[in-house]
Each structure stands twice: as C-alpha cells, then as structure tokens.
Amino acid sequence: MATTPNPDRRNERARRAILDAALELCSTQTYAGLTMEGIAKSAGVGKQTIYRWWPSKAAILLEAITERADQSLDFPDTGDLLADLRGQMYELVRLFTDPMFGAYGRGLIVAAQTDPAISAALLDTLIRPRVQLCIERLAKAQQAGEIRADVDLAVVVELLYAPLYYRMLLHTAPVSSEQVDSVISLVMSGIRP
Amino acid sequence: MATTPNPDRRNERARRAILDAALELCSTQTYAGLTMEGIAKSAGVGKQTIYRWWPSKAAILLEAITERADQSLDFPDTGDLLADLRGQMYELVRLFTDPMFGAYGRGLIVAAQTDPAISAALLDTLIRPRVQLCIERLAKAQQAGEIRADVDLAVVVELLYAPLYYRMLLHTAPVSSEQVDSVISLVMSGIRP
Known part of the structure; x- marks a missing residue:
C-alpha cells in the first residue's frame, strides 16, 4: 500500500x-x-x-500571482494605521514597478476588458479579498476613533489605491512611494475626526 | 480661378x-x-x-473622441468650485458609461499598454490637457483661499479622477454620479483650509 x-x-x-x-x-x-x-x-x-x-492562462496567472502576492500584501495591524497603510502600499508599488509583475498585472487587466470570466476571476481572486482586508484595517481605526464615524471606508480604499492603478495604466507618471505618501497624507486629512 | x-x-x-x-x-x-x-x-x-x-486607428479615434469630448468636458468656472467639479465629473461619468465611448475608451487604454505611440497620444491628446484644465480651476480656488496653500493640486486631480478609471477598468462597481459625490466630498474634506 x-x-x-x-x-x-x-x-x-x-x-x-x-x-x-x-x-x-x-x-x-x-x-x-x-x-x-x-x-x-x-x-x-x-x-x-x-x-x-484552469480554463485559461489568465486563470493560472491569477492563482500564481495571488499565491505570491499573499506573502507580501497581507495587511499588517501594528496599531499604527499610517505605518500599516504605508507599508502595505509600498509593497504594492514594488509589485507594480517590478518589470515582470507589472507587465503581467497589466496583461491581466487588459484581458479582463474583453473576457468577463477573467474580469470576475481578477475581482474574486485578487482585488476583492485585498479590498476587504484594507476595509477591515480601516474599520478598526474607525472604531478606535482615528477615522470619522461618517466616513464610507469603501470610498477611502478607492481613493488610496485607484491613483496607483491610474498611473500604472495611463502612464501619466511613475508609480512610486512618494505618490503613496502624498495620497495617504491627503486622504488622511479628509478622514481624520 | x-x-x-x-x-x-x-x-x-x-x-x-x-x-x-x-x-x-x-x-x-x-x-x-x-x-x-x-x-x-x-x-x-x-x-x-x-x-x-494618422498612423493608426487609435490616433484617429483619439482625435475624434477629443473633438467630441471638447464640447462636453470643458472646465467651467462659475465661481462655485464644488458645482464646477461636480458638473464636469458627471459629464465624464456620462462618457464612461456610454456604451460606445466606454468601450472605445477602454479599447484605447488597452492599446496603450502595448503601443508606446498610442500611450503618448492618449496622454498628449486627451489626458494631459484635461488634467491641466482641472489644475487651473483648482489653482483659482487655492488662490481664493478655498483650498489650503500647501496642497499639491496634481495629487488632488489624481484623487478625484483615478477612482472613475479604477471602476471602469477593474469593474469593481459601476462608475456613477453617486461615486463622484462621495469622492468629491472626501477629497474636499482633505483640502479645505
């Protein structure tokens, strides 16, 4: 046996x-x-x-990238919201600017424009679970009184992360940790009590 | 003759x-x-x-869309910053959610990922001139004391518009005027004196 x-x-x-x-x-x-x-x-x-x-190369890549990303994009909770956001977003900048991950991330987003199955897989595998983790971290900060009670945390997540995708896909300027710092700083000014 | x-x-x-x-x-x-x-x-x-x-269909489309968009995406200056932002961004929502313009906008952004000439044309023809118009409108508001003097207006433009592109390209949720209202409201809280 x-x-x-x-x-x-x-x-x-x-x-x-x-x-x-x-x-x-x-x-x-x-x-x-x-x-x-x-x-x-x-x-x-x-x-x-x-x-x-797997039905497609996109599905394989999504799983492979998600596994790899899981190790580096976890949302820490050190008790310091600013440091946690900064650390996680710097890690995302590192992925977006990595020639290999950057090109494949763009390739998947491109494929998602014409293939609803890839779009759904991209959302379910990669985007939504991470949005959820970020919302949970922000919710703790909101409960601790570090974010105004009336602030819609889903909108905050879009404000924080959309500018990175915007630069990656429109090439208006390089995605960078300086960008992360400016974005966090402005968003925090808008959501602090 | x-x-x-x-x-x-x-x-x-x-x-x-x-x-x-x-x-x-x-x-x-x-x-x-x-x-x-x-x-x-x-x-x-x-x-x-x-x-x-024109070197490509993308170049023709960019010129055609820019001409058409010029008539509807001009940046008004009524003296009321909120109303001006809202009006202009609602118009952009209308374009992004128009089946024809939406599909072609996505098509051009997709083409820009693998063709640097299209990417440059997209930036020069469509994106940068409109970013500039928005910065100019925000600069007037900043001079009038409606926005803190230390705020980087280029970052504000990214925070305002990137969430619309994010939803359009990642399909996390529909681009909508409600999204515009939430985004403007949070961004304004962060930049008011």
Whole structure:
C-alpha cells in the first residue's frame, strides 16, 4: 500500500509545477506570448492536466500571482494605521514597478476588458479579498476613533489605491512611494475626526 | 480661378469625413473590429489619405473622441468650485458609461499598454490637457483661499479622477454620479483650509 502513489499528493505536485512554470515563463515571455502549451511543456505535464484545473492562462496567472502576492500584501495591524497603510502600499508599488509583475498585472487587466470570466476571476481572486482586508484595517481605526464615524471606508480604499492603478495604466507618471505618501497624507486629512 | 478646388478646404472635408466615419463605425464595430480599411471605405477616401494624417486607428479615434469630448468636458468656472467639479465629473461619468465611448475608451487604454505611440497620444491628446484644465480651476480656488496653500493640486486631480478609471477598468462597481459625490466630498474634506 505504501508504494501506491497518493493521487492528492501527485495532484498537488502537478499543480505546484504548473504554477511555478507559469511564473517562471513570465520572466522570459510577454503576456501575449504565454500559452497553455508553453506552460504545460515547461511544467512537464499534459495540456489536459492544465485544462482540468484552469480554463485559461489568465486563470493560472491569477492563482500564481495571488499565491505570491499573499506573502507580501497581507495587511499588517501594528496599531499604527499610517505605518500599516504605508507599508502595505509600498509593497504594492514594488509589485507594480517590478518589470515582470507589472507587465503581467497589466496583461491581466487588459484581458479582463474583453473576457468577463477573467474580469470576475481578477475581482474574486485578487482585488476583492485585498479590498476587504484594507476595509477591515480601516474599520478598526474607525472604531478606535482615528477615522470619522461618517466616513464610507469603501470610498477611502478607492481613493488610496485607484491613483496607483491610474498611473500604472495611463502612464501619466511613475508609480512610486512618494505618490503613496502624498495620497495617504491627503486622504488622511479628509478622514481624520 | 474660382473653380479650382481649394486644397485646404478639400483636406478639411476629407479630415471631417474620416473622423465622422470613425465615430459612426464605433456604434457598430468593436474596437478590435475597427480597421483603417473600414474607416477609409466608410469615409469615401483612399487608405493612403488616412495614413497621410494618422498612423493608426487609435490616433484617429483619439482625435475624434477629443473633438467630441471638447464640447462636453470643458472646465467651467462659475465661481462655485464644488458645482464646477461636480458638473464636469458627471459629464465624464456620462462618457464612461456610454456604451460606445466606454468601450472605445477602454479599447484605447488597452492599446496603450502595448503601443508606446498610442500611450503618448492618449496622454498628449486627451489626458494631459484635461488634467491641466482641472489644475487651473483648482489653482483659482487655492488662490481664493478655498483650498489650503500647501496642497499639491496634481495629487488632488489624481484623487478625484483615478477612482472613475479604477471602476471602469477593474469593474469593481459601476462608475456613477453617486461615486463622484462621495469622492468629491472626501477629497474636499482633505483640502479645505
């Protein structure tokens, strides 16, 4: 019995290999150049194996990027709201300005414009869970009296993060930690009691 | 002599026909489906005529949309900053939520991600002139003491407009006049003296 391969473990190995292969290919391939065939070949699995778990390269990338991002984009709660926001947003700036993550983030947002399934996956996998974490951190600050009680925290999250996406997608200016500082400073002036 | 066609007038007629044809085709064609050939045919001119003036369909669309937008997105100065911001941003919401303008705006932003010439044209033709108009209106308010002297007006413009682009491109929620009201209200709390 001990020599029978455990299908769960085998599946997890294949899943890991596919996600790792997708991320590795990101350093050498453009978003447009990345294919399911390429990922399968690089992971040493059949294309069918990939399609059993993911409908598109966008879905694989979303899962791979989310896993990687999870480790760095968690919302800290040190008790110091300003420091927590700044730290988390600096980390996002690092991702947005990383040539590989930046290009693939843009590639996914582009794909989401014409493919509702990718748009839904982008929202459910990457955006909404992080918006929720930020709202929870802001809600603690609001309960502690650091933010006015009448402030709609969902609007605050948009005001904080939208300017980073705006610069990343419209290229009006580089996304930067200086931008984060100016944005946090203005937003905080508007929401303090 | 009076019967010799005036080349300037002929050129202006052809230019007008091309821009009108491009905008008209937008109602029946997707951004991807729109071609230089289609625009030329619909405008009744040769493809060479189009290529003499514009390098790409994106360039034609930018000029056509900018002309159309110019009439509706001017920055008013009624002396009431809130009303002026609200009026201008409601007009932008109307464009973003118009099925045709919305789709083509997204199409141009998508094209800008992989084509630096389109990105530069988008910035120079559409974005920067309007950012400048907004900064000028805010600067008057700042001189009149309605905005704190230390506030960086370029950051204010990003805070005001980025949330509309964020919703349009990430589809987190519909772009709406209610969003404009919440954004203006929070941003104003942060910049008032």
